[in-house]
Amino acid sequence: xxxxxxxxxxxxxxxxxxxxxxxxxxxxxxxxxxxxxxxxxxxxxxxxxxxxxxxxxxxxxxxxxxxxxxxxxxxxxxxxxxxxxxxxxxxxxxxxxxxxxxxxxxxx
Amino acid sequence: xxxxxxxxxxxxxxxxxxxxxxxxxxxxxxxxxxxxxxxxxxxxxxxxxxxxxxxxxxxxxxxxxxxxxxxxxxxxxxxxxxxxxxxxxxxxxxxxxxxxxxxxxxxxxxx
Numbered sequence: 001x002x003x004x005x006x007x008x009x010x011x012x013x014x015x016x017x018x019x020x021x022x023x024x025x026x027x028x029x030x031x032x033x034x035x036x037x038x039x040x041x042x043x044x045x046x047x048x049x050x051x052x053x054x055x056x057x058x059x060x061x062x063x064x065x066x067x068x069x070x071x072x073x074x075x076x077x078x079x080x081x082x083x084x085x086x087x088x089x090x091x092x093x094x095x096x097x098x099x100x101x102x103x104x105x106x107x108x
Numbered sequence: 109x110x111x112x113x114x115x116x117x118x119x120x121x122x123x124x125x126x127x128x129x130x131x132x133x134x135x136x137x138x139x140x141x142x143x144x145x146x147x148x149x150x151x152x153x154x155x156x157x158x159x160x161x162x163x164x165x166x167x168x169x170x171x172x173x174x175x176x177x178x179x180x181x182x183x184x185x186x187x188x189x190x191x192x193x194x195x196x197x198x199x200x201x202x203x204x205x206x207x208x209x210x211x212x213x214x215x216x217x218x219x
Contacts, residue, residue: 023113034207043112043198043210044151088151096208100150 003027006089006099014107019076023089023099026070030091033065038086038101047087048074078105080081110135114199114211121218126133127186129214132201139202140182142166142174144195145213151198189218 006023016056021035032051036044048063050072051057056063062075072091076083084106089099115130131140141156143166153166155174162172171193175183186193199211 043213046207098151
């Protein structure tokens with residue numbers, strides 16, 4: 001079983017929709033959970049990070065961690081065409097493990 | 109904000125050439141990393157460094173070496189470039205406040 005699983009997409013949704021991006025993981029030692037956004041031909045940039053289970057909100061973005069299910073989510077409300085990018089989840093114990101990324105297209 | 113600069117955005121090199129990819133940070137961070145990113149394979153760690161003149165192999169070090177003579181500069185070296193090293197190369201640094209900060213990447217094509 002891979003340490004981190006993430007659906008590669010592409011995921012296409014209409015502008016204004018709520019987007020849900022997810023990752024599952026197998027290592028219960030992971031403590032920090034992150035979401036990165038990567039635009040085409042750019043490096044990933046940190047979008048949100050959380051520690052332990054629960055929700056964290058930042059503007060239109062909400063990160064959710066469910067440690068009991070080993071499942072993390074990123075929700076994007078009122079999605080915009082500028083949200084079109086690849087989203088990578090990442091998590092750490094003593095080293096960082098990245099998901100392979102989900103390509104998201106927001107259709108105007 | 110932390111800034112990570114990769115000197116080249118696009119490079120085209122011939123098979124067998126020795127290739128240097130440069131990464132420079134503008135702060136005094138110790139932990140620096142080199143990844144390659146390929147479709148379907150995600151980010152794979154090549155080498156990392158925790159301090160000057162210190163280096164550790166990542167998951168795929170074969171065919172690569174690194175140099176960290178100064179804290180602000182971490183170089184990735186392809187000793188003899190091959191076509192299977194065509195990829196997007198990303199430098200990153202780690203600090204406690206911001207987590208991982210990535211450079212913009214170097215897209216290398218080996219022909």
